[in-house]
Amino acid sequence: MRPDLSERMPQPITPKRTNVTIQQLKTTLLVDTATNAALDIHVTTTRKHDTQIAPQVVKRNAESITVLTGDKGYDDQKFRRLACDHDVRPLIKHREFSSLHKAWNARLDTDLYHQRSINETVNAAIKQKFGAFVRSRV
Numbered sequence: 001m002r003p004d005l006s007e008r009m010p011q012p013i014t015p016k017r018t019n020v021t022i023q024q025l026k027t028t029l030l031v032d033t034a035t036n037a038a039l040d041i042h043v044t045t046t047r048k049h050d051t052q053i054a055p056q057v058v059k060r061n062a063e064s065i066t067v068l069t070g071d072k073g074y075d076d077q078k079f080r081r082l083a084c085d086h087d088v089r090p091l092i093k094h095r096e097f098s099s100l101h102k103a104w105n106a107r108l109d110t111d112l113y114h115q116r117s118i119n120e121t122v123n124a125a126i127k128q129k130f131g132a133f134v135r136s137r138v
Contacts, residue, residue, distance in 0.1 A: 024045075025043050025044065025045055026043070026044050026045075026046070026047065026048065026053075027041055027042065027043050028041070028042040028043075028050065028053045028054070028057060029041055029119060029122060029123065030057050030061055030065075031118060031119040031122045032064075033115040033118040033119075036118060036121065036122055038122060039061055039064055040057050040060060040061050042056060042057050049073070050070070050073040050074050051073070051074060051075075051076040051078075051079050054070070054074055054079055055078075055079055055082050058079075058082060058083055058086060058088060059082075059086070062086035062087070062088060065086075065088045066088065066089065067088070067089045067091055067112060068083055068088050068089065068090050068091065068092070069091045069092065069112070069113055069115060069116040069119075070090070070091075070092040070093075070116070071092070071093060071116070072092070072093045072094070072095045074090075074092045075092055075093065075094050075095045079092075080092065091108060091109065091112060091113050093105050093108065093113070
């Protein structure tokens with residue numbers, strides 16, 4: 001029988017061969033907006049940028065994704081290309097460095113893009129359940 005994760009107290013992770021104690025983990029969730037279910041969770045102890053984590057998540061779950069929404073932190077042409085290569089429509093806002101980027105953002109399907117807020121709802125539910133043990137990045 002697997003232990004219920006909600007009953008275990010989080011402990012600092014201490015690798016056996018070093019004197020390093022990991023104080024925080026970065027998690028990235030892939031959420032199905034139709035069911036509010038987390039399809040994939042990527043956890044890392046390093047401070048990787050979202051554009052370095054997202055390709056792994058897309059490759060693992062490409063058959064389950066039709067449209068992928070993300071904030072400007074996922075704005076990367078290589079990532080967009082990878083998503084398209086896996087038949088996934090990337091719906092990611094552009095960082096606005098020029099008027100062209102602003103125009104591209106204005107053309108986004110806002111109804112579909114705002115389904116991204118469902119992911120934030122799932123994040124909030126996890127934080128509510130686990131309380132002080134889960135925090136947003138500072």
